[in-house]
Amino acid sequence: xxxxxxxxxxxxxxxxxxxxxxxxxxxxxxxxxxxxxxxxxxxxxxxxxxxxxxxxxxxxxxxxxxxxxxxxxxxxxxxxxxxxxxxxxxxxxxxxxxxxxxxxxxxxxxxxxxxxxxxxxxxxxxxxxxxxxxxxxxxxxxxxxxxxxxxxxxxxxxxxxxxxxxxxxxxxxxxxxxxxxxxxxxxxxxxxxxxxxxxxxxxxxxxxxxxxxxxxxxxxxxxxxxxxxxxxxxxxxxxxxxxxxxxxxxxxxxxxxxxxxxxxxxxxxxxxxxxxxxxxxxxxxxxxxxxxxxxxxxxxxxxxxxxxxxxxxxxxxxxxxxxxxxxxxxxxxxxxxxxxxxxxxxxxxxxxxxxxxxxxxxxxxxxxxxxxx
Numbered sequence: 001x002x003x004x005x006x007x008x009x010x011x012x013x014x015x016x017x018x019x020x021x022x023x024x025x026x027x028x029x030x031x032x033x034x035x036x037x038x039x040x041x042x043x044x045x046x047x048x049x050x051x052x053x054x055x056x057x058x059x060x061x062x063x064x065x066x067x068x069x070x071x072x073x074x075x076x077x078x079x080x081x082x083x084x085x086x087x088x089x090x091x092x093x094x095x096x097x098x099x100x101x102x103x104x105x106x107x108x109x110x111x112x113x114x115x116x117x118x119x120x121x122x123x124x125x126x127x128x129x130x131x132x133x134x135x136x137x138x139x140x141x142x143x144x145x146x147x148x149x150x151x152x153x154x155x156x157x158x159x160x161x162x163x164x165x166x167x168x169x170x171x172x173x174x175x176x177x178x179x180x181x182x183x184x185x186x187x188x189x190x191x192x193x194x195x196x197x198x199x200x201x202x203x204x205x206x207x208x209x210x211x212x213x214x215x216x217x218x219x220x221x222x223x224x225x226x227x228x229x230x231x232x233x234x235x236x237x238x239x240x241x242x243x244x245x246x247x248x249x250x251x252x253x254x255x256x257x258x259x260x261x262x263x264x265x266x267x268x269x270x271x272x273x274x275x276x277x278x279x280x281x282x283x284x285x286x287x288x289x290x291x292x293x294x295x296x297x298x299x300x301x302x303x304x305x306x307x308x309x310x311x312x313x314x315x316x317x318x319x320x321x322x323x324x325x326x327x328x329x330x331x332x333x334x335x336x337x338x339x340x341x342x343x344x345x346x347x348x349x350x351x352x353x354x355x356x357x358x359x360x361x362x363x364x365x366x367x368x369x370x371x372x373x
Contacts, residue, residue, distance in 0.1 A: 028225075029224070029225050029238070029239060029240040029243050030225070030238070030239065030240075031225045031228040031229050031232075031236070031238045031362065033229050034228045034229050034232035034236070034362035034363070035232075035359065035360050035361075035362055035363070036365070037053065037056060037057065037363040037364070037365050037366065038057060038157060038360045038363065040053060040365070040366075041053040041054045041056075041057060041156075041157065042054060042111075042114075044366075047112075047115045047117060047143075048071070048075070048077065048143065049366065050111070050115065051108050051111040051112045051114075051115065051117070051119075051143075052069060052077070052108065052366055052369075052370075053366045054107055054108070054110075054111035054156050055067075055104050055105075055107045055108035055111060056104070056363055056364065056365075056366050056369055057107065057156060057157070057159075057360075057363060058100070058103040058104040058106075058107040058301060059100065059103050059159070059161055059300075059301065059304065059316075060097075060100030060101075060103060060104070061087060061090075061091060061096040061097060061099070061100050062087060062216075062217065062220055062234060062235060063220075063233050063234055063235065063236070063361055063362070064085040064086075064087065064097070064100070064220075064233055064234070065085065065233050065363065065364055065369070066081050066082045066085040066086070066097050066100060066101065067079060067080075067081070067082065067101060067104050067369055068080040068081065068082045068369060068371055069369050069370045069371065070370070070371050070372070071370065075142060075143045075144075076140070076141065076142055076143070077108075077140075077141040077143075078137050078139070078140050078141070079101065079104070079105065079137060079138045079139040079140075079141065080135070080137055080138055080371075081094075081097065081098075081101060081133050081138055083133060083134075083135075085097075085233075086133065087216060088216075089212045089213045089215075089216040089324060090207065090213045090216055090217075090319075090322050090324065091322060091323075092323055092324055093130070093131050093132065093323055094132065094133045095293055095321075095323065095347075096318070096321075096322070097133065098133070098138070098290060098293040098294060098297065099293050099294075099296050099297035099300065099347060099348065100297060101138050101139070101294065101297060102293065102294040102295065102296060102297020102298045102299075102300070102301070103297045103298070103300060103301040104297075105119075105121055105123075105139055105141075105294065105297070105298060106297065106298035106299075106301040106302060107156060107301055108141065109121065109150075109298075110150045110152050110153050110156065110301075110302075110305070111153060111156065112143060112147065113147045113148065113149050113150040113153060114149055114150075114153045116145060116146065116147060116149075117143045117144065117145065117147055118143070118144045118145070118146060118147035119141050119142075119143060120141065120142045120143075120144060121139050121140075121141050122139060122140045122141075122142075123138065123139045123290070123291055123294045124136065124137070124138065124139070124290055124291065124294075125137055125139070125140045128290040130289065130290060138294075139294070151309075152302060152305040152306065152309065154309075155305040155306075155308040155309050156305065158308050159304055159305055159308045160308075160313070160357075160358050160359075160360065160361075161304075161314065161315055161316060161361070162313035162314065162315050162355035162356070162358050163274065163315055163358075164274065164313075164315075164355050164356050164358065165273055165274050165276075165277030165355070166277050166278055166279065166313060166351065166353030166354055166355045167277075167353060167354040167355070168277070168279060169279060169353070169354065170188055170279050170280055170353075171188070171279075171280050171310075171312055171352055171353060171354070172310075175307075175310035175311070175312055176188075178306045178309065178310055179282060179303050179306050179307055179310070179312075179352075181306075182299060182302040182303045182306050183284060183299040183302070183303065184282040184283070184284065184299075184303045185282060185283045185284070185285065185338065186280070186281075186282050186352075187280060187281040187282065187283065187338075188279075188280045190279075192281075192337070193278065193279060193280060193281060195337055196281045196334075196337060196338075196349065197275055197276065197278055199320050199330050199333045199334050199337060200275055200317040200319065200320055200330075200349065201272065201275045202320075202329075202330050202333075203317075203319035203320035203322070203327060203330040203334075204271055204275065204317075204319050205268075206319070206326050206327055206330065207319045207322070207327070208264075208267075208268065209259065210324070210326050213322075213324060213326075214257060215257060217235060218253050218256055218257045219253075220233075220234035220235050221234060221235045221237055221253060221256070222234050222235065222236050222237065222238070222362075223237045223238075223242070223243075223246050223251060223252070223253075224237070224238060224242070224243040224246050225238055225243060228362055232362030232363055232364055233362065233363075233364060236361065236362050237251070250263070251263060274315075274351075275317070275351075277353075278351045278352075278353060279353055280351075280352040280353055281317075281349060281350060281351060281352060282303065282314075282349075282350050282352050283338050283346055283348060283349050283350070284296050284299055284300055284303070284346070284347050284348040285338065285340040285341075285344050285345065285346050285347060286299075286344055286345070286347055287343060287344050287345075288343060288344060288345045292344070292347070293347065296347035296348060300316075300347075300348050307352065311354070312352060312353065312354065313351075313352070313353055313354060313355030314350050314351070314352055315350055315351040315355070316348060316349070316350045317349055317350060317351055318347075318348050318349050318350075320333070320334040320349065321334065321345075321346060321347065321348070321349065334346060334349065
């Protein structure tokens with residue numbers, strides 16, 4: 001998929017904004033309403049809903065926000081998956097979706113501690129299918145009193161997945177122990193980093209050159225303020241420059257899906273720049289089970305919050321871990337590069353470094369994710 005900066009270079013930003021109506025028009029194109037859940041988090045006045053309002057800000061694949069919440073009894077929460085939000089082509093067994101649900105659960109647990117509550121989480125209380133997700137609950141949560149405040153809570157509103165080139169310097173050595181303490185495997189040796197970059201880039205090429213997996217991303221693109229506001233999930237392409245390109249016919253789903261188009265070529269070039277501007281990676285390994293996937297998501301979120309606290313940026317580049325047939329070669333190469341113990345696998349790979357400040361991703365409001373028990 002193209003990075004936001006891709007289309008900024010296609011025709012030149014400022015001139016295009018003028019062509020579409022000038023600076024006054026440009027100032028109206030920020031989809032701020034789609035980011036309101038970030039400002040509203042923690043303001044409900046109800047401890048259980050406050051924690052959930054933070055949890056819906058958790059990272060998740062393609063920003064699908066696949067959580068469905070029920071409140072069966074006081075002090076209890078049940079988490080289900082919204083099966084209309086799965087990624088059947090890039091994530092055929094929903095492993096990545098489950099990792100995103102693990103991120104949700106860890107964010108909930110951290111946010112509960114800010115109110116002195118402990119989240120006792122029982123994953124898959126009725127069992128789980130390792131190949132698909134069904135109607136059974138993903139987790140049951142019971143809240144009890146007496147938890148100390150988790151220092152990572154302060155980082156939840158600042159966490160971002162930074163999909164931009166990083167500075168050409170290694171993370172400061174003193175910043176790394178906090179990440180390792182949360183379960184990250186760190187990769188800073190230049191030869192190892194180059195090998196991982198090559199594998200991650202090859203995986204990206206496969207994903208965007210396989211028609212059905214590319215189309216899965218194209219179908220989830222929200223182009224411009226109106227689309228992002230109406231559907232604050234998926235892949236947002238917003239702001240005045242991108243919306244101007246769309247108005248001028250230079251940015252649309254057809255061109256982004258066409259391997260022969262200028263937009264596709266420029267998107268590929270821009271993502272190559274992002275991959276190359278990487279001086280360190282980190283990975284998460286764990287059991288190749290549904291419980292292992294939940295735990296990997298919980299660890300990924302803690303690692304990301306710890307990285308944020310250290311002033312570091314993190315960007316998941318886990319395409320090589322996808323399990324559709326065309327990805328078999330990078331999948332094997334990545335597991336050769338990052339050996340896992342028997343019965344385990346690599347669950348996440350990310351770029352680590354110093355990136356620019358980026359805006360928060362759009363989110364559905366909490367009330368849209370709650371269902372009647």
